[in-house]
Amino acid sequence: MPESLVQFAGVTRRFGDLIAVNNASLDIRAGEVLAILGENGAGKSTLMKMLYGLYPASEGQILLDGAPAKISGPADAMRNGIGMVFQHFSLLPALSVRDNLLLSWPKTPFWKSHRNARTDDVLTSLAELAPQIDPERIVSSLSVGEQQLVELCKVLNINARLVILDEPTSVLTPAEATRLHGFIKQLAGRGVAVALITHKLADVEACADRIVVMRRGSVVDIAERGARSMAETVALMMGQSVDRTLRPPPAFGRTVPRLVLENVSAQRPDMSLQGISLSIAAGEIVGVAGVAGNGQALLAEAVAGVEPLTAGDILLDGVSIARHTPFEAVSTPLGYIPEQPRDNGVVATMSLARNLALRDLAQGKRATGRHANLLERFNVNPPDPAKLAGTLSGGNVQKLVIARELGIQRDAILACYPTMGLDLAAIEMVYAAMFAQAASGAAVLWISEDLDDLLAGSHRIAVMREGRLVALLDNDGTLSREAVGALMTGMTETEAAA
Numbered sequence: 001m002p003e004s005l006v007q008f009a010g011v012t013r014r015f016g017d018l019i020a021v022n023n024a025s026l027d028i029r030a031g032e033v034l035a036i037l038g039e040n041g042a043g044k045s046t047l048m049k050m051l052y053g054l055y056p057a058s059e060g061q062i063l064l065d066g067a068p069a070k071i072s073g074p075a076d077a078m079r080n081g082i083g084m085v086f087q088h089f090s091l092l093p094a095l096s097v098r099d100n101l102l103l104s105w106p107k108t109p110f111w112k113s114h115r116n117a118r119t120d121d122v123l124t125s126l127a128e129l130a131p132q133i134d135p136e137r138i139v140s141s142l143s144v145g146e147q148q149l150v151e152l153c154k155v156l157n158i159n160a161r162l163v164i165l166d167e168p169t170s171v172l173t174p175a176e177a178t179r180l181h182g183f184i185k186q187l188a189g190r191g192v193a194v195a196l197i198t199h200k201l202a203d204v205e206a207c208a209d210r211i212v213v214m215r216r217g218s219v220v221d222i223a224e225r226g227a228r229s230m231a232e233t234v235a236l237m238m239g240q241s242v243d244r245t246l247r248p249p250p251a252f253g254r255t256v257p258r259l260v261l262e263n264v265s266a267q268r269p270d271m272s273l274q275g276i277s278l279s280i281a282a283g284e285i286v287g288v289a290g291v292a293g294n295g296q297a298l299l300a301e302a303v304a305g306v307e308p309l310t311a312g313d314i315l316l317d318g319v320s321i322a323r324h325t326p327f328e329a330v331s332t333p334l335g336y337i338p339e340q341p342r343d344n345g346v347v348a349t350m351s352l353a354r355n356l357a358l359r360d361l362a363q364g365k366r367a368t369g370r371h372a373n374l375l376e377r378f379n380v381n382p383p384d385p386a387k388l389a390g391t392l393s394g395g396n397v398q399k400l401v402i403a404r405e406l407g408i409q410r411d412a413i414l415a416c417y418p419t420m421g422l423d424l425a426a427i428e429m430v431y432a433a434m435f436a437q438a439a440s441g442a443a444v445l446w447i448s449e450d451l452d453d454l455l456a457g458s459h460r461i462a463v464m465r466e467g468r469l470v471a472l473l474d475n476d477g478t479l480s481r482e483a484v485g486a487l488m489t490g491m492t493e494t495e496a497a498a
């Protein structure tokens with residue numbers, strides 16, 4: 001039996017009346033990859049945050065190397081060789097990658113935090129894990145996936161014995177995810193324990209040695225790799241079986257242009273959007289495919305009005321909706337699901353009810369109770385309008401934003417990674433809501449890194465590379481992943497398939 005590094009013995013965590021983790025017992029062994037699965041709000045993050053010292057257990061005990069762990073905060077956890085990478089990042093956006101790594105590196109000399117041969121060791125894990133990231137780049141210019149890799153390097157730099165990863169692949173491109181899987185296996189091969197919280201069965205298939213399933217706060221199953229079929233694991237997670245087949249989008253007659261981008265251009269220090277023109281008809285879903293960091297984020301923010309346009313216009317039903325300040329964007333008649341909704345879509349210190357009424361409030365109108373049923377409809381858990389948004393689990397924050405943006409019929413929808421961090425049942429619900437909007441005439445612009453979902457759910461696919469729209473393809477059933485992948489990377493189809 002391999003050595004137990006950590007043991008949870010009957011651990012419970014309450015937040016007021018809510019039992020987030022209920023009498024959980026499990027161990028984490030040196031050199032294993034332990035996948036922790038469960039639907040949104042199942043208690044996965046809370047369980048690991050207790051180990052990382054962020055919350056004390058309400059009952060039960062956590063043992064480290066067989067003795068009761070004395071971890072009263074993340075600094076203690078790190079001293080004990082436990083590192084955690086969160087869904088929510090803690091990088092300083094104005095500093096370079098190198099400076100961010102130096103700030104959290106225990107060996108950084110206090111007198112010299114700058115470029116210096118003696119501090120180059122801080123870059124070793126970056127070179128291994130993400131050689132494409134230039135350490136001198138400013139963090140704010142990195143894609144979300146790249147930022148996550150930098151967060152992971154921070155943890156690797158403390159020489160962790162246990163690395164906890166909270167949904168690491170939800171923001172990674174397929175290629176980045178594959179590289180991360182390989183790296184996780186390498187870490188385990190060196191004797192490091194990896195606890196991997198995930199919703200993606202591909203992560204489990206690629207690297208898990210054991211699989212823990214949580215449901216409603218309880219550990220409901222612990223199994224060795226291969227002991228359960230994927231269908232059995234999903235049924236354990238959801239308490240039922242979920243058919244994960246994306247229904248095709250509703251048919252539409254491409255006649256009336258609704259959302260029109262005319263030569264849309266915008267500029268950030270590291271990225272420029274160059275003359276994007278695209279016309280989306282009523283009822284049409286256009287999926288935007290691209291390798292992360294090729295201008296999708298800037299396109300989304302430009303269309304949403306968060307980033308001012310340097311040229312061009314955006315028209316909705318013939319009327320310009322191009323905005324010049326983020327405040328004006330609040331009145332944009334566009335349903336907008338932003339990337340990283342915890343940062344960009346909710347006010348953590350406000351109640352769920354006020355977050356649902358955020359657009360009204362921002363326009364100086366009174367918040368009404370008419371939004372309350374949206375919590376039930378979009379399965380936000382707990383569906384308590386008085387709860388603060390900051391207390392929701394990551395997936396439930398996403399559902400809250402989706403409830404606000406897709407809960408009423410819109411003329412146009414801009415959806416950025418709308419299923420990120422969601423469990424399988426919630427993904428189905430989001431796609432159903434998005435397709436229903438299209439069926440009722442909304443023009444939908446949908447940015448995603450999941451090519452399979454884009455191919456299954458869009459009428460046309462726009463491919464972005466280096467801030468330009470390099471292709472606009474009819475998704476007529478003949479498009480292949482390889483063909484779109486080739487356009488995304490600029491490689492030939494055979495190179496992309498290799």
Ligand SMILES: Nc1ncnc2c1ncn2[C@@H]1O[C@H](COP(=O)(O)OP(=O)(O)OP(=O)(O)O)[C@@H](O)[C@H]1O
Binds near residue numbers: 018038043390393
């Ligand atoms: N600080 C907090 N205050 C109050 N309730 C909380 C707090 N943190 C978590 N919860 C609640 O505890 C439950 C478990 O949340 P947790 O974040 O552990 O779920 P999760 O399984 O990681 O979900 P997800 O997959 O959506 O990230 C949820 O109902 C959540 O609302």
